[in-house]
Amino acid sequence: MADHLPETLEPFFHRATEAEERLARLESALASTKIxxxxxxxxxxxxxxxxxxxxxxxxxxxxxxxxxxxxxxxxxxxxxxxxxxxxxxxxxxxxxxxxx
Known part of the structure; x- marks a missing residue:
């Protein structure tokens, strides 16, 4: 998907992807915490x-x-x-x- 992006946008795309992955990990960690x-x-x-x-x-x-x-x-x-x-x-x- 990042192949068709202009070079100037690729770093932003990677950062956004990493942020989404971190958010998903945080959400799953939060959901698994005991009450x-x-x-x-x-x-x-x-x-x-x-x-x-x-x-x-x-x-x-x-x-x-x-x-x-x-x-x-x-x-x-x-x-x-x-x-x-x-x-x-x-x-x-x-x-x-x-x-x-």
Whole structure:
């Protein structure tokens, strides 16, 4: 197959072929490893920790969303209170003018 390749591509073809062979050996070695090894226990613990971390991150995101919603609602309430106070002051001033 490498016979019809230009000379400049032959080294790349050989390197790619060697890389594929190494990958195949690594994959077969990985497939043949036993699950009882201490490394497998470590991988399992890491997986559990990652899962808990993802759950915690999701909880943080939910809490941040709640905070944002509450902050928005708080701003709306402050706006309403401000206008109610202005209205009360205006009504008090009118009442004071009428009472004089």
């Amino acid at each position: 009882d090894t201490p490394d497998a226990e470590l991988v399992e613990k890491i997986t559990q920790i990652q899962s808990k971390l993802e759950e915690a991150n999701e909880t943080v995101k939910q809490e941040q969303k709640k905070v944002k919603e509450l902050t928005t609602e708080n701003e709306k309430q402050r706006y309403r209170i401000e206008h109610l106070v202005r209205s009360l002051k205006a009504a008090d001033e009118k009442l004071a003018k009428i009472s004089k």
